[in-house]
Amino acid sequence: MVLVMDVGNTNIVLGIYNGDKLICDWRLSTDSKRSADEYGIMVASLFNINHINIEEIEGVIVSSVVPNTMYSLERMIKKYFHTNPIIVGPGVKTGINIKYDNPKEVGADRIVNAVAVHEIYKRASIIIDFGTATTFCAMTQNGDYLGGTICPGIKIASEALFERAAKLPRIELIKPEKIICKNTVSSMQSGIVYGYIGQVEYIVKHMKKEMQAIGEDEPFVVATGGLAKLIAEESNMVDKIDPYLTIEGLKIIYEKNKEQTCE
Missing domain, CATH: 3.30.420.40 (ATPase, nucleotide binding domain)
Structure with a gap:
């Protein structure tokens, strides 16, 4: 399964794909003051409520227009998902x-x-x-x-x-x-x-x-x-x-x- 995250100025939209199927999506408020652990607890709670095993996430990708959130989010992903996220930006293949x-x-x-x-x-x-x-x-x-x-x-x-x-x-x-x-x-x-x-x-x-x-x-x-x-x-x-x-x-x-x- 893959976790996708779109970080906007107002909300962070998260989605989980199992193959090509979107099985869950959520919306959190964007807050640059939140720590990695605060984001981790929120995301882990969403996983638990929806009976999704966090260990089954094989990869994470993030797009963001809010640079101040990225330090906490990247740390959260590495700590809770044990993977390096793909960050949409220069050097990422897009096909356009x-x-x-x-x-x-x-x-x-x-x-x-x-x-x-x-x-x-x-x-x-x-x-x-x-x-x-x-x-x-x-x-x-x-x-x-x-x-x-x-x-x-x-x-x-x-x-x-x-x-x-x-x-x-x-x-x-x-x-x-x-x-x-x-x-x-x-x-x-x-x-x-x-x-x-x-x-x-x-x-x-x-x-x-x-x-x-x-x-x-x-x-x-x-x-x-x-x-x-x-x-x-x-x-x-x-x-x-x-x-x-x-x-x-x-x-x-x-x-x-x-x-x-x-x-």
């Missing part, structure tokens, strides 16, 4: 070509998503990841990562409105039935949710034009991340919502690099 001005600047999560889309869908694609930040990434059919766009996430936008406007409350992120609303909470929900839908559609529309201008077929649009369903279900620009895209990408990269692991 990164066309960024400086490839080292591309976040590990964006690389992992791109690998998953290239391997699973095998066509020109646009990947939207609704996380702490919302990222839009362009992939050619041949596996060239062209770059993309980074926007503030919908939760960041919502919190900024609450924190910067004295009379506006903190709201739940749900979609109101109408855009013209008759109370403050619904009006804020309408502006944030429908405004974000509009942003997604505008960016995807123009990314498609730019990709088709260089000879790609119309890109297939895949959405992932915690808030993908809320936004993507309202847009006819999104072809597929894939909540497991990132951990699928980690499993694919693990298979390409598993010879790096050693006991």
